[in-house]
Amino acid sequence: MGFSPTPIPFPRVALMFIRFCGAASEVTGSCYYIEAGGLKFILDCGLFQGGDDQFERNTAPFPFDPSSLDFVLLSHAHIDHIGRLPLLVRGGFAKRILATHPTVDLCHILLRDSAHIQEEDAAWKIKRLRKQGEDAAWVKPLYTLADAERALSLLEGVDYDVDVPLNDNVTARWRDAGHILGSAHLEVSITEKHVVRRLVFSGDVGNRGTPILRDPTPIAEADVVLVESTYGDRLHEHRQQRAALFRQIVTQTLDRGGKVLIPSFAVGRTQEILYELNPLAERGLLDGTPVYVDSPMAVSATEIFKKHTATYDTDAAALMRSGDNPLEFPGLHLVRDVEESKALNESRQPCIIIAANGMCSAGRIKHHLKHHIGDPRNTILFVGFQAQGTLGRLIKDGAKQVRIFGEMHPVRAQVAALDGFSAHADRDGLLWWLAGFRRPPQRVFMVHGEEDVAHAFAQLVAEQKGWLTSVPKLGEEVNLHFS
Numbered sequence: 001m002g003f004s005p006t007p008i009p010f011p012r013v014a015l016m017f018i019r020f021c022g023a024a025s026e027v028t029g030s031c032y033y034i035e036a037g038g039l040k041f042i043l044d045c046g047l048f049q050g051g052d053d054q055f056e057r058n059t060a061p062f063p064f065d066p067s068s069l070d071f072v073l074l075s076h077a078h079i080d081h082i083g084r085l086p087l088l089v090r091g092g093f094a095k096r097i098l099a100t101h102p103t104v105d106l107c108h109i110l111l112r113d114s115a116h117i118q119e120e121d122a123a124w125k126i127k128r129l130r131k132q133g134e135d136a137a138w139v140k141p142l143y144t145l146a147d148a149e150r151a152l153s154l155l156e157g158v159d160y161d162v163d164v165p166l167n168d169n170v171t172a173r174w175r176d177a178g179h180i181l182g183s184a185h186l187e188v189s190i191t192e193k194h195v196v197r198r199l200v201f202s203g204d205v206g207n208r209g210t211p212i213l214r215d216p217t218p219i220a221e222a223d224v225v226l227v228e229s230t231y232g233d234r235l236h237e238h239r240q241q242r243a244a245l246f247r248q249i250v251t252q253t254l255d256r257g258g259k260v261l262i263p264s265f266a267v268g269r270t271q272e273i274l275y276e277l278n279p280l281a282e283r284g285l286l287d288g289t290p291v292y293v294d295s296p297m298a299v300s301a302t303e304i305f306k307k308h309t310a311t312y313d314t315d316a317a318a319l320m321r322s323g324d325n326p327l328e329f330p331g332l333h334l335v336r337d338v339e340e341s342k343a344l345n346e347s348r349q350p351c352i353i354i355a356a357n358g359m360c361s362a363g364r365i366k367h368h369l370k371h372h373i374g375d376p377r378n379t380i381l382f383v384g385f386q387a388q389g390t391l392g393r394l395i396k397d398g399a400k401q402v403r404i405f406g407e408m409h410p411v412r413a414q415v416a417a418l419d420g421f422s423a424h425a426d427r428d429g430l431l432w433w434l435a436g437f438r439r440p441p442q443r444v445f446m447v448h449g450e451e452d453v454a455h456a457f458a459q460l461v462a463e464q465k466g467w468l469t470s471v472p473k474l475g476e477e478v479n480l481h482f483s
């Protein structure tokens, strides 16, 4: 007796299958598996960040066969959107990875850096275990530089606003998302039986008015939308209010002889903070206090910024043309060297230190925290999102003591947070972007947000617009039939 499948009663006009493989009911690990128009592809391939089980989650097999994929389409170069690419390639993927040109350039520094961090973490763990007389042979880095290089060799740059054919039925288009250099909303059009259906993935939606970057692009047509919801339940401080608060925090800390530590992503956020510090330094408001960008990657990132001035907004483009580089001012020191970085910890002089990474889960910022978190004169100033389970989140949430490099440290430094620096649109920014759709999409999935935030945003959009919204769980699958 053979198995005979139930026949489909009516021909479907189009069909799309989506499996949510990351950033579903949480912020990190962005990855969505799609089958449509005769293709299998994923949108993003990000790293899970935060939580004791992050290593296990990242090493777990993908819920699809990497070797069966036809494409990877990337929204932007943040690690929570690209950080599992080396694992994907190790799992058998060998086809094209498409992204905008600036994203391709940024991937080269960010993925190599990520591999470097993985190798360093493993080396550190091995050292610690051996010291304790334990077996360390099982410790392996999540991935190596060689894995990252293999993934990078598959990257291919595309222009904004151009239809890129993926096969006879499917095209993809990258629209500026204004989130970081090269960031994009992805528009995938599937033509079947002369009917076009559109899948739109917001990627991370930027803030309108962010220095240097253009604004996010409203999109007119979509049948299915995946929209991020990181800040879907709150409003950011206004830019001017934020600038005033920033100035106040900085000057108060310097006045009491402390240091300001700013955990920051090397790409995007660091440049934005320099943009804010620039007028303070040039007007003498910093009193000659040195500002250190302690990140070799930030130097490389700044070079990439300079290379892609064609993607700048009009203000930044005009500044550059007039010869005033907004990313340079007196007192600014770019620290590449490790010894120089260590010397910052010994110095007692008040200063401002901007170091990666933004969530304090790795990088030089951990060393600075270790040396400065116990001194009440200092301020730890958060200017970006802190994912659950990260060291940054623990400190921001008011932990009395935290573990850094295996040792407990009391938190005596002041802790402050400025949400307005976020590279993400707030609730109203997301609603503004969604208002671009001229007719209601058939389905809207709130992704890339913590569960309660995503639900609050889903409910708000359902109430305000009457759209069918939902919050997918990790691993959830949907079959979309259009009629």
Ligand SMILES: [Zn+2]
Binding pocket: 076, 078, 179, 204
């Ligand atoms: Zn991002």
Ligand SMILES: [Zn+2]
Binding pocket: 027, 030, 078, 080, 081, 204, 448
């Ligand atoms: Zn993101």
